Amino acid sequence: MSKKKVVSIEDRIPKLKQARKKKANRRLIFYLSIFFVLISIIVYLQSPLSHIKTINVTGNSFLKDEEVIEQSELTTQTNIWTIDKSNITTTLADNPIIESAEVKRNFPWAVDIQLTEYDRVGYVKEENSFYPILGNGTTLNEIEQESINGDAPLIVDFTEEEYLHRMTKELQELPETILNLISEIHWKPTDENQNEILLYMNDGFLVNGTIRNFADKMQVYPSIVSQLDPESEGIIHIGVGAYFESFDDEGEEEEQENE
Incomplete structure (x- = not known):
């Protein structure tokens, strides 16, 4: 045991x-x-190690990187953890060129600013110079050009700012493929219709229309043109309804009246 x-x-x-x-x-x-x-976190937050080292700006065509960074008030002395993204986007959106902005931290030391600018929808002419105009009606007076290359229409005779802004807003909503077909837009107000406009198209046609709902009504233009003889000359009406009026018909009517 x-x-x-x-x-x-x-x-x-x-x-x-x-x-x-x-x-x-x-x-x-x-x-x-x-x-x-x-202790390490506190030391890091209080030291230059937590400061922004790089600020990347993208999406800007009309504004320089330096202008955007200055307006954002970000510097290499700014702590990356203390930036107020909401406040920065609001501040940047106050710029008439900027439609919207987004700010992101890109660790460890970078900040990305992504911009969406208003589209250039046309040009205005002052004396012998041309200036781009944006979809919100802002004229970029700091960008002076001696000529335009046909990438946006020339906007003519809009002597009242209210109607100019209405026009640019409509152009902002117009598809780029149709916008590029327009050579010039002339404001032709009448006593009956202050919104009347006359368009000169790159394909040789004229378009009579109205500022009101222009972006929607202009959608029919390619369809109408596709049914016309390229050699024909006339004016396309897109106000009340849409139809083509040939200049030849007008000539025949005048001859008949003379007879």
Whole structure:
């Protein structure tokens, strides 16, 4: 019959003390680690290590990077964690050229500013120079050109700002494929219709229309032209209904009246 080994309490006490000591040491290391991590975070936030080093601007055609960065009020002394993205986007959107803006942190030290500018929808002429005009009616007087290359229509005789803004808003909504077909837009107000306009098209046709709902009504233009003889000359009406009036018909009517 085997005898059970009896361990006295005196033999177990050192082992218990050793286990408690190890547990206490692990707990101390854990707390010290947290402490040093917190200290490191505080030092990082207060040091140049947390400052912005790079500001990337994209989506800008009319504005220079430096102008956007200056307006955002971001600098290389700005803490990347303290930037107010909402406030920056609101500030940038106050610029008449900018339709919207988005700000993102790109860790560890960069900030990205993504812009959406209003589209250039035409040009206005002052004396012998041409200036781009945007979809919200803003004329870029700082961008002076001696000529235009046909990438947007020339907007002529809009002497009242209200009607100019209405026109540019409609052009902003017009598909680029149709916008590129327009050579010139002339404001031709009458007593009956202050919104009347006359368009000179790059394909040689004239278009009589109205500013009101112009973007929607102009959608039919390619369809109408596709049914016409390219050699025919006349004016396309897109006001009330849409139809083509040939200049030859007018000549025949005048001859009949003379007879």
